[in-house]
Amino acid sequence: MTTTLVTGIAELVTHDPTHGPGLGTVENAAIVVDDDAVLWTGPATSAPAADRRIDVAGRAVIPGFVDSHTHLVFAGDRAREFEARMTGERYDGGGIATTIAATRAADDARLMANGRRLLAELRAQGTTTVEIKSGYGLTVADEARLLRIARELTPETTFLGGHVVPPEFAADRAAYVELATGPMLDACAPHARWADVFCEPRSLAAFDGDESRTILEAAAHAGLELRVHAGQLGPGPGVALAVELGAASVDHCTFLTDDDVDALAAAARDSGPVATLLPGVEFSTRSPYPDARRLLDAGVTVALATDCNPGTCYSTSMPWCIALAVHEMGMTPAEALGAATLGGAQALRRPDVGHLRVGARPDLCVVDAPSYRHLAYRAGVPIARHWRSGQTSHEAPCPTCTRQ
Numbered sequence: 001m002t003t004t005l006v007t008g009i010a011e012l013v014t015h016d017p018t019h020g021p022g023l024g025t026v027e028n029a030a031i032v033v034d035d036d037a038v039l040w041t042g043p044a045t046s047a048p049a050a051d052r053r054i055d056v057a058g059r060a061v062i063p064g065f066v067d068s069h070t071h072l073v074f075a076g077d078r079a080r081e082f083e084a085r086m087t088g089e090r091y092d093g094g095g096i097a098t099t100i101a102a103t104r105a106a107d108d109a110r111l112m113a114n115g116r117r118l119l120a121e122l123r124a125q126g127t128t129t130v131e132i133k134s135g136y137g138l139t140v141a142d143e144a145r146l147l148r149i150a151r152e153l154t155p156e157t158t159f160l161g162g163h164v165v166p167p168e169f170a171a172d173r174a175a176y177v178e179l180a181t182g183p184m185l186d187a188c189a190p191h192a193r194w195a196d197v198f199c200e201p202r203s204l205a206a207f208d209g210d211e212s213r214t215i216l217e218a219a220a221h222a223g224l225e226l227r228v229h230a231g232q233l234g235p236g237p238g239v240a241l242a243v244e245l246g247a248a249s250v251d252h253c254t255f256l257t258d259d260d261v262d263a264l265a266a267a268a269r270d271s272g273p274v275a276t277l278l279p280g281v282e283f284s285t286r287s288p289y290p291d292a293r294r295l296l297d298a299g300v301t302v303a304l305a306t307d308c309n310p311g312t313c314y315s316t317s318m319p320w321c322i323a324l325a326v327h328e329m330g331m332t333p334a335e336a337l338g339a340a341t342l343g344g345a346q347a348l349r350r351p352d353v354g355h356l357r358v359g360a361r362p363d364l365c366v367v368d369a370p371s372y373r374h375l376a377y378r379a380g381v382p383i384a385r386h387w388r389s390g391q392t393s394h395e396a397p398c399p400t401c402t403r404q
């Protein structure tokens with residue numbers, strides 16, 4: 001297998017503790033990879049030989065981003081709903097029905113084309129691992145086809161039959177929960193690794209604590225691992241449920257009680273749920289940002305993700321989320337980068353990604369700047385190039401950053 005030596009790295013972020021605490025950063029660094037793994041990292045002066053060499057001319061190299069929360073398979077958009085919010089309307093989840101109708105009406109080719117378009121956007125901004133949820137079909141056939149399409153884009157697929165009660169079941173919520181825990185789950189489980197539920201207090205939207213428990217327990221029984229949307233619209237039962245049921249991640253966490261933070265902190269000592277924060281949602285819905293500082297100081301593992309969807313955050317950009325986390329949520333540039341790489345990997349229980357230790361997948365990106373700090377400092381700085389596992393030796397060289 002061809003090996004590649006990347007040199008000219010002003011700053012390499014590895015998350016390898018042998019390179020020091022924090023991000024495990026090496027200055028004036030080099031990295032050797034093949035198609036499957038990181039083989040070596042360290043100072044350029046002691047780099048081993050490789051079959052080919054790429055010089056990134058004084059740029060920073062970081063692990064590829066791990067976006068652990070997206071809804072990429074849908075049709076239509078909700079620009080008018082967004083416009084109304086910008087003039088004062090509150091987000092309450094009601095617009096999800098618009099996307100459900102558009103998605104049900106779209107054929108597979110259209111959904112796949114839209115998913116591929118958004119995935120290409122994510123990749124161009126440095127995301128190398130992505131999770132994709134269903135949740136805009138909410139019939140047995142539609143949820144299964146959304147997951148079949150998502151599976152062609154990523155192995156990290158999530159059954160979100162518990163997104164909202166679809167309009168045709170408005171008068172009989174229990175019947176919908178029965179469907180989502182019965183025939184719909186049976187049709188979807190073969191195409192999904194994860195199950196998720198949008199859990200809020202009964203008075204707000206989505207599924208209450210009892211309904212969410214029923215949906216999550218059935219999914220776990222079917223062999224799916226769990227994640228939960230919680231605390232997006234108000235404090236609710238979702239965090240406690242995620243902790244109790246051993247979910248990998250609890251996402252949004254915009255409104256947390258003291259008990260929620262305590263429960264997450266206590267569970268963190270035993271690999272409890274990661275708190276996945278989605279600052280693009282607060283930006284796009286004009287909501288208060290989650291208290292990242294409080295979670296970090298309590299010892300909770302924090303991830304950052306885009307939540308790319310047509311309603312609450314129509315963005316695929318992890319660098320933008322990092323900039324928001326630093327500017328608006330009090331995270332340091334190092335904490336934000338860690339949350340967008342290692343944090344996302346933990347939220348997906350993926351020990352092979354989100355870092356560049358020897359043996360990791362060779363998923364990395366070249367920032368068009370000398371330091372990772374520029375992701376927040378020079379918000380909007382482009383990702384000059386990225387590699388993903390299996391693509392290191394045949395990707396075309398980037399004209400702006402390589403001298404091969």
Ligand SMILES: N=CN[C@@H](CCC(=O)O)C(=O)O
Nearest residue numbers: 096198229307309310311312
């Ligand atoms: N909270 C629920 N689901 C999405 C929004 C879905 C939509 O509005 O279309 C979210 O994560 O924000």
Ligand SMILES: [Zn+2]
Nearest residue numbers: 069071229307
């Ligand atoms: Zn979401």
